[in-house]
Amino acid sequence: MSNFALNFADPAFWYSVLRVSTPLLFAVMAALVSSVAGSINIGIEGMMLMAAFWGNVIGAFARNPWVGLLAGVASAVAMALLLAFSHLKLRVNLVIAGVALNLFASGFTVFMLFALTGEKGTSASLGAQPIPRLDIPLLRNVPFLGKVLNNHNALTYIALISVFVVDYLIRKTPLGMRMRAVGENPDAATSVGVSVLRIRYLSLVLSGLFAGLAGVFLSMGYVSWFARDMTNGRGFIALAAQALGGKSAILGALGALLFGIAEATGFTLQSLRIPSEITNMIPFILTLIVLVIYARTRVKSHSRIQEI
Amino acid sequence: MKKSLAFLEISRMIITILIALLIGYIFLLFSTKNVSEALKWFLYGPLSNQRRFVEFLNNSVPIMLTGLALSLVFQAQVFNIGAEGCLFFGGFGAMLVALKFPQIQLVHLIVTLFAAAVFGAAWAFVPAFLKVRWKASELVSSLMMNYIAYLLVLFLVNNYFRDKAAGALVSYRFPQTAWLATLTRYRLNSGFFIAVSAAILIGFLLYFTKYGYQIRVVGANKKFGFYSGINVGLTVFWVQLLAGALAGLAGGVELAAMYRRFVWQSLPGYGFDGIIVAILARNNPFLVIPSALFIAYLRVGANIMSRMTGLAPEVVVVIQSVMILLITAEALLDRFKKKLIEREAMRNE
Numbered sequence: 001m002s003n004f005a006l007n008f009a010d011p012a013f014w015y016s017v018l019r020v021s022t023p024l025l026f027a028v029m030a031a032l033v034s035s036v037a038g039s040i041n042i043g044i045e046g047m048m049l050m051a052a053f054w055g056n057v058i059g060a061f062a063r064n065p066w067v068g069l070l071a072g073v074a075s076a077v078a079m080a081l082l083l084a085f086s087h088l089k090l091r092v093n094l095v096i097a098g099v100a101l102n103l104f105a106s107g108f109t110v111f112m113l114f115a116l117t118g119e120k121g122t123s124a125s126l127g128a129q130p131i132p133r134l135d136i137p138l139l140r141n142v143p144f145l146g147k148v149l150n151n152h153n154a155l156t157y158i159a160l161i162s163v164f165v166v167d168y169l170i171r172k173t174p175l176g177m178r179m180r181a182v183g184e185n186p187d188a189a190t191s192v193g194v195s196v197l198r199i200r201y202l203s204l205v206l207s208g209l210f211a212g213l214a215g216v217f218l219s220m221g222y223v224s225w226f227a228r229d230m231t232n233g234r235g236f237i238a239l240a241a242q243a244l245g246g247k248s249a250i251l252g253a254l255g256a257l258l259f260g261i262a263e264a265t266g267f268t269l270q271s272l273r274i275p276s277e278i279t280n281m282i283p284f285i286l287t288l289i290v291l292v293i294y295a296r297t298r299v300k301s302h303s304r305i306q307e308i
Numbered sequence: 309m310k311k312s313l314a315f316l317e318i319s320r321m322i323i324t325i326l327i328a329l330l331i332g333y334i335f336l337l338f339s340t341k342n343v344s345e346a347l348k349w350f351l352y353g354p355l356s357n358q359r360r361f362v363e364f365l366n367n368s369v370p371i372m373l374t375g376l377a378l379s380l381v382f383q384a385q386v387f388n389i390g391a392e393g394c395l396f397f398g399g400f401g402a403m404l405v406a407l408k409f410p411q412i413q414l415v416h417l418i419v420t421l422f423a424a425a426v427f428g429a430a431w432a433f434v435p436a437f438l439k440v441r442w443k444a445s446e447l448v449s450s451l452m453m454n455y456i457a458y459l460l461v462l463f464l465v466n467n468y469f470r471d472k473a474a475g476a477l478v479s480y481r482f483p484q485t486a487w488l489a490t491l492t493r494y495r496l497n498s499g500f501f502i503a504v505s506a507a508i509l510i511g512f513l514l515y516f517t518k519y520g521y522q523i524r525v526v527g528a529n530k531k532f533g534f535y536s537g538i539n540v541g542l543t544v545f546w547v548q549l550l551a552g553a554l555a556g557l558a559g560g561v562e563l564a565a566m567y568r569r570f571v572w573q574s575l576p577g578y579g580f581d582g583i584i585v586a587i588l589a590r591n592n593p594f595l596v597i598p599s600a601l602f603i604a605y606l607r608v609g610a611n612i613m614s615r616m617t618g619l620a621p622e623v624v625v626v627i628q629s630v631m632i633l634l635i636t637a638e639a640l641l642d643r644f645k646k647k648l649i650e651r652e653a654m655r656n657e
Binding site for chain 1: 387434453456467619622624637
């Protein structure tokens with residue numbers, strides 16, 4: 001067990017925390033920008049899966065990871081537009097539309113994978129083009145922190161930056177204020193001339209963009225192949241992490257890092273011969289606990305208001 | 309008026325199914341040269357011989373039960389989509405009783421299926437309790453419970469109940485006393501009759517009893533339910549437990565009749581198919597029967613197509629998701645509905 005305690009002092013552990021947190025950071029931002037404007041994006045999981053697939057496949061065909069990145073993100077944005085259209089125009093219940101989208105992505109990616117490669121498990125045979133890692137000379141020689149922060153996938157840095165961008169967007173820009181207004185009171189927003197429909201469309205598309213980046217990282221950075229249902233619940237975990245952070249991008253990001261720590265701890269425990277089924281459970285159980293803590297504080301703060 | 313609205317509803321359903329099939333057709337168009345051959349097997353496959361017909365009926369059994377579970381929670385406007393986890397855990401419960409208590413002979417099967425239902429309900433207890441006690445989102449918690457059920461059961465089965473003599477990763481075989489009978493030489497799952505009677509029973513519960521009325525009122529308007537003296541929290545709680553029991557039963561029936569072992573190494577997906585079954589049935593338990601049959605028909609058709617032509621059967625998942633979107637699209641055909649109501653109003657003037 002002393003090995004285990006030492007583990008937290010090891011820069012390699014924190015490096016891996018950042019690595020496994022990257023898709024969650026993006027996904028939490030995706031959850032945040034839609035929920036700020038008042039729509040819960042259940043479809044993040046499906047958008048991620050779609051982006052993971054197209055990013056990897058197009059990247060492999062074009063022999064260029066950046067083309068893959070663009071294609072992956074575009075596919076997720078297309079999914080987000082579909083979600084927005086079905087919810088806002090066709091008036092499908094947002095939760096049901098999200099669930100349908102996830103189903104669609106799961107079936108569609110396997111179908112296309114089989115059609116393109118003749119395989120149903122992974123796209124490893126295509127020979128993917130992973131997104132490169134960045135070696136930052138400034139960081140290289142810093143003790144400890146250098147080992148934690150340097151040499152990550154380019155998307156990991158983008159994820160960290162995007163937390164602050166989203167934070168700024170929501171708190172300081174006119175668009176962010178409109179999004180918050182639409183989320184908190186659509187009628188009031190309408191009365192001062194904000195188009196609720198447009199803001200909701202925009203926030204779902206932004207959400208798709210971040211979900212796309214999360215998915216692309218999974219198949220072009222985290223690993224370099226696409227596997228069926230490889231998102232493995234990360235989209236839903238992100239929803240819980242976002243709930244933990246409320247309307248704050250920074251708190252949401254901390255939530256994502258907490259799940260990253262849980263996942264990385266799981267890997268360490270596996271090396272101590274604890275069965276992988278048990279260690280893989282940790283993030284999901286943590287989500288449940290976090291969900292309860294969040295709900296409890298919310299109930300307390302609203303206790304004077306009669307809520308049914 | 310009512311008649312023409314019903315007509316509208318039916319035509320909407322037909323349009324939806326046609327659009328979904330058209331999209332499926334486009335997918336096939338892109339992936340094979342021999343579309344008509346693929347389409348033939350897809351649409352006509354389940355009827356092409358007796359064995360396939362039985363396969364089609366068997367496929368409807370688990371999704372009829374999970375569809376029933378989801379139609380119940382959806383009626384109460386509860387988005388607990390943990391049927392998958394309840395089914396998995398229920399299957400585990402069935403295996404546990406089947407393997408550990410072979411000494412009870414006469415009622416062994418009944419106890420086994422009962423255990424499946426109890427385990428399913430126990431799994432649904434967590435999201436239900438968290439929802440009622442702390443208002444934690446049942447959607448997220450039930451999804452997490454799906455993953456936890458999967459990992460936990462896999463760990464237990466592979467470490468403690470694994471039949472090392474069998475070629476694959478499966479549990480020991482159930483003793484014969486815990487087998488649910490299969491009929492005819494094509495092995496028709498007698499659970500089919502359990503599922504159909506459960507649907508009728510739940511339909512009766514929902515539309516002809518006080519409890520069912522409470523569930524529907526809570527679903528239609530929570531506040532109205534509260535002010536008319538219904539214990540909303542308790543209703544939301546029990547409806548999830550009942551749904552969990554149905555989903556658990558689905559797992560038990562499937563294992564006890566079709567496999568006689570615990571065979572799943574991944575989530576079988578019946579819980580998610582149940583979502584589309586419930587939505588297609590408009591959350592009406594009676595309509596869950598034809599709805600489950602329809603989805604099973606598509607499923608088996610896709611499988612037969614896959615066997616005969618080598619295409620991926622996942623195209624059916626795409627078709628299903630398109631159907632979910634179109635069927636729940638309230639705005640679809642809205643204009644016609646409005647016109648219909650207007651015309652009717654004019655006539656009555």
